[in-house]
Amino acid sequence: MRKNIIAGNWKMNKTFQESVDLIHNLNDGIDQGSLTDKRIMVAPTFVNLYPSLLESKDSPVEVIAQNLHEEDSGAFTGEVAAPMLTAMDVKTVILGHSERRTLFNESPELLAKKVDKALEHDLEVIFCIGETLKIRKTENHYLEIAGQVRKSLFHLRAEQWKNIIIAYEPVWAIGTGLTATPEQAEEMHQFIRRIIEKKYSSEVAESTSILYGGSVKPNNAEEIFSQPDVDGGLVGGASLNAEDFLAIINSI
Ligand code: 13P
Numbered sequence: 001m002r003k004n005i006i007a008g009n010w011k012m013n014k015t016f017q018e019s020v021d022l023i024h025n026l027n028d029g030i031d032q033g034s035l036t037d038k039r040i041m042v043a044p045t046f047v048n049l050y051p052s053l054l055e056s057k058d059s060p061v062e063v064i065a066q067n068l069h070e071e072d073s074g075a076f077t078g079e080v081a082a083p084m085l086t087a088m089d090v091k092t093v094i095l096g097h098s099e100r101r102t103l104f105n106e107s108p109e110l111l112a113k114k115v116d117k118a119l120e121h122d123l124e125v126i127f128c129i130g131e132t133l134k135i136r137k138t139e140n141h142y143l144e145i146a147g148q149v150r151k152s153l154f155h156l157r158a159e160q161w162k163n164i165i166i167a168y169e170p171v172w173a174i175g176t177g178l179t180a181t182p183e184q185a186e187e188m189h190q191f192i193r194r195i196i197e198k199k200y201s202s203e204v205a206e207s208t209s210i211l212y213g214g215s216v217k218p219n220n221a222e223e224i225f226s227q228p229d230v231d232g233g234l235v236g237g238a239s240l241n242a243e244d245f246l247a248i249i250n251s252i
Contacts, residue, residue, distance in 0.1 A: 002209045004225070005165060005232040006249045007041035007126060008239025009066065009094060009213075019048040023055040023063075025242035030249065035060050038232065040249055042239065043094055046080050053088055064092035064126070067100060070113040082121040092124040094234075096152060098171045108151035115152060115164075124163045126234065127153060128213070129192075133172035141170075145188065146195055158200045166192060166210045167234040173214025175236060182223045182230075185212045189229035218247035225252045 014022065023042065030040065041062040044052045052063045069079040085093065095114050100106045106114075111127075118125045129148040131141040145168070153164065168188050170180050180188070189210045197205035212224055213234035224230055232252055238244040 002207050002231055004038040004252050005041065005209055005211055006038065006245075006252060007043065007064065007094075007167075007211065007232070007234050008245055009043045009097070009234055009236050010045065010240060011066070011099070011236060012045060013240055014044060014048060016048055016051055019044045019052050020055045022240070022242055023052055023059070023061055026061050026245065027056070027059045029242055029246040030060055032060060034250070038249075038252055041092060049085075049090065050088055053090070062092060063090065064094065065090050066094050066097070068093050068095070068114060068118060068123075070110065070117050072117075082117050082123060086121050086123065090123070092126060092165075093118050094126045094128065094167075096128040096148075098128060098130050098169060098174060102171075108148060111152040112155060115156070119156070119160055119163055122163070124165065126165045126167050126211070128167045128169050128234070130169040130171045130174070130214070136170070136172065141188070142191055145192065149192065149195060154199055158204050161196075161200065161204045161208060164208060166208060167213050168192060168210060169213035169234060175215070177215050179215045179217075179220050179224070180212070182227050185224055185230055186227035189227065193229055216248060218244050218251065221248045222251040 041064045043064045043066045056063050065085050068082050072081050096111045115125055129145055131144040135141055135144045173179050192210055193205045209231040211232045211234045212230050216233045216235045217238050
């Protein structure tokens, strides 16, 4: 059965020492007994991955990457490839974040290649999807989400879905303090599960974790996470300090 996941996306925040300290404080604060059915992840910047991995060794906090390049190596200045991540024992990567899509022009087709590359190297993928406010206002959000899933993930074989986690992150809720209501989140998560079921099977749909992201905070996490199709969260701002992130972890 699918697991609950709380993942912190640190984006372009935290120095070397701040990253190590935050992981240290999370390790100190996590109630290990509560972790039988949930996973905790944090995604530091590339440059802080290795010290973060060392700090999290033998701890329940999984250190994951924020992105990767679609090729294994080559003349791509400033980029990071999948084999570099797996060589450090990184096991999971975030792909398709709306900031990558909009600020760095990552298209659904490019993201399909990145997903393939990650899976080729046995990396698990947290694949982000989400609609803008304009799309929601014109009531095209279901169409948009279905398109994002279809274009980047529906070429996969059913057995590859064991390494796919979806993060539904409405763009209008990211870093804005606006959150989808628990009902809006549940409706969309149900819809995503239904389209996976239709394309593959109920087994694939039921075993895929679907996380919610967008202004998850200690004061709204419990209500959102209590929805039956919400299997945890991808947290930005509130994952940057141990107290808030631990409160969110404890609310599932
Ligand atoms: P916020 O929690 O800061 O809204 O960010 C969400 C997000 O983008 C996680 O990937």
